[in-house]
Amino acid sequence: MPASASTLAFVESPVQLLNVLEWAHARGTAPEGGRLLAAIPNQSTRAGTAASEPMLAPAPAPARAPTPAPGPAAAPVRGEAGLRIVVLPPTDPMSRGQLRRMAALARDEGHEVRWQEARGGRLAPFKALAALAHDVRAARTVVVGDPFSRYVQLLLTLVRAEELVVVDDGTATMEFVAQTARGERLVRWHRVGGGGLPARVKELVYAPVSSTARRRFAPAEGSGRTVEVFSSMPVTPHGGMTLRVNDFAWTRARFGPPRLTKGTDLVGTSLVETGVVDPGRYLDAVRTLTREHGATRYFAHRRESPEKLRALSEATGLEIVRPDLPLELIARRGPVGRTILSFPSTVVHTLPFALAGTGVTVAVCDVDPDWLTGTASPRARGFLAGVTDTARDVHRLPAQAAPAAG
Incomplete structure (x- = not known):
């Protein structure tokens, strides 16, 4: 199925957003006219400098570029085949800064990027869920970057899409595929159990959401739903799951x-x-x-x-x-x-x-x-x-x- 505005992607880290761009490129669905990015200046910082959240200032464009990149306040660029990418940013400044830089690259590629705060307050997750609910239900393809994320799992309870795609969030993809193959609860490999009674009660309350997410990632045969894993990791798909190898073709073409x-x-x-x-x-x-x-x-x-x-x-x-x-x-x-x-x-x-x-x-x-x-x-x-x-x-x-x- 070609990606379009009915394809909705959720990312929570810079690497996830990079891999969404790689997935769009691999599917042959990236909008035409994305400008070359090799000339974007290096804004890396030395340790000890302020880790402030950089703005999306327009980057110097190569001579062939038709338009400059939009800043954070500009209206998103929407290509005919562009994705809708929802950024659910963490709270640490370094991650947010990298995400804003990656969001600029995604806009340059013709994708629509929406910055949605879902952390930082008790009511923030519920406000974000309400703001995204309509789009989540309407999407025909949903792309997620972190299947272990509780917020992503909560969004999955609203998903009606026939196609679910998981892009790499690093080596965690290896554990995700292994756990779903064994029918286990999704738990990050470095997480240690325990935490006392409050943590156990929280896990019990959250259990139905986690169970729904596991079913979404392991569709029953004949259900009409598919799960694709887009990965650079050495994983073996199982059940109704398919694998598309991420060989970083977009990165090699642009840089x-x-x-x-x-x-x-x-x-x-x-x-x-x-x-x-x-x-x-x-x-x-x-x-x-x-x-x-x-x-x-x-x-x-x-x-x-x-x-x-x-x-x-x-x-x-x-x-x-x-x-x-x-x-x-x-x-x-x-x-x-x-x-x-x-x-x-x-x-x-x-x-x-x-x-x-x-x-x-x-x-x-x-x-x-x-x-x-x-x-x-x-x-x-x-x-x-x-x-x-x-x-x-x-x-x-x-x-x-x-x-x-x-």
Whole structure:
């Protein structure tokens, strides 16, 4: 079914919005005339600078561009085959800033983008639900970026669409496909149960919503409903689910190829912030990788705290960079190191696609089980190992590259 204004997408992170644009491109439904984006200036910031929420200022256009990009107050551009994309932004400034930059790119591509606050107050989710209810019921195709999101699951109770599409929200897609195959409750891999009686009561009240979401993602045979997973991850569809591979064709068509530097870049992770990896162990690992591989820059994850980044910079001498766009776009636009080091994360699956043919080597460093915190989910060790083991076209660092435990 070709996408059109009857296709409604919900995104809550910059990566999800990028993957919605990739999905539209892969389906051959992106509106004609999207201008080239390689000339958009790099607005990445160094750690320690203000993490204010940037506005959607018009970006300098290439000579062939017919019109400048619209600002945040401008009316959305709506192409004949454009999607309607609803951004449900989180509260942290870095994520919101990247989302606004990505929203500008989506508008440049001819899609309609609606910024809908759904957090920040007790009544905000209900106001957003009421504002979106009519469009959700009317949509024939619904695209979601985070099937684990409680707000997305709540919206799914209103969905009447015959086609449901799940685009990558990183490695969580691997767990989503595995859990739906087993008929399990949708729970993030790093989440630990417990929380006392209030948390258990909240889970009990929410159970009917979660159950409805699971049924939406696993349609019965003959129901006439389909579920497509659009992913760069190594997943195997099941039941009525189909898979479309995300090879980042839109990113490669719009950006780069990048200029390569002689240095090595290191990609940060939020494993400390999610309570999976001990902060001290993580610092030791970054220090070791920096020394052994000559890393000079550290691309921070949008959720990494300023305090942690400051400590990393002081301990290693790395230049800390906070990207203003998802790393796949930053790396493709360049300049970028000839080698990119990462811990087990989404980028070890996505960067080989985005940087195909550029000569960049992506390398992954395993997470030693001794780095895990005492409160890490029991699934953490196996999940992180699986992320590394299934990565395509990456270099596996030898065991001695990791700091010794103790």
